[in-house]
Amino acid sequence: MNRIIFSIVSIFAIFTLPNAALAAIINGGFENSFDNWQTLGDYRVETSAFGSGTVEGNSQAFLSTAYDEVVDVDENGREVLGGNASPAVYITGIAENSLENFLDVSSFFGEGFLADAIEGSAIKQTFTAQAGETLSFAWNFLTDESVSNNRNPDFNDFAFATVSNSYQNLFFKLADTTTDFLARDSDSNFFEETGFKTFSFTLPTDGEYTLGVGVVDVGEPTIISGLLLDQVQAIPETSSTVSLLILGIVGAFSALKHSQNSQH
Ligand SMILES: [Ca+2]
Ligand SMILES: [Ca+2]
């Protein structure tokens, strides 16, 4: 009897664990810095000390459009310069240094409202998923540009996500200067922030995907924007099935215990 129950538990484990391992986005919460992520431009891990709260754990990713530009003002009122953003498009003669090349989206930054993207930062991770999984993450767009009714449409910095597989590159704009921002001023070094919101996308087919997330300056490079990012995950559609299997395992152990008790 005990051997039979052990076999059932083993089979459950074989059927559930490999899929879960393949689907996982690793270090989606940035608690291990940028392990398992590829990065380009100006990026770092921030904590609650940043001033925008936290979503999951202690750490979150921060990306900015700063390139040796004003990122803060010190206690003496002097401007603090910083940042190492990369060009959006191939302009430097080093293709590997552009966001377009990094994200493998050669046409995106040349089309329509994206045409005037100048510089920014992005991160990406490749993972394997199954059809129906929901890819999601928490994001918070911050900017020193004018927003809402005061915005200058020529300087419409934006944050974005790309979801790519072998046959298509999908582009999603997360926010720009026309997005709804928090009514109060940001507690961070930025004037404005949207507060944390959730991006969510259901993956259409089985296979390997690359998620890219970034933020860019538009029209003018010196007034910076930023993006906080956390809790990147892909959740299987069949999580209820997995729960049932776990219940099954618990049930099997209960039966085992009952069986053992009966023998005494
Ligand atoms: Ca986190
Ligand atoms: Ca800007």
Ligand SMILES: [Ca+2]
């Ligand atoms: Ca800049």
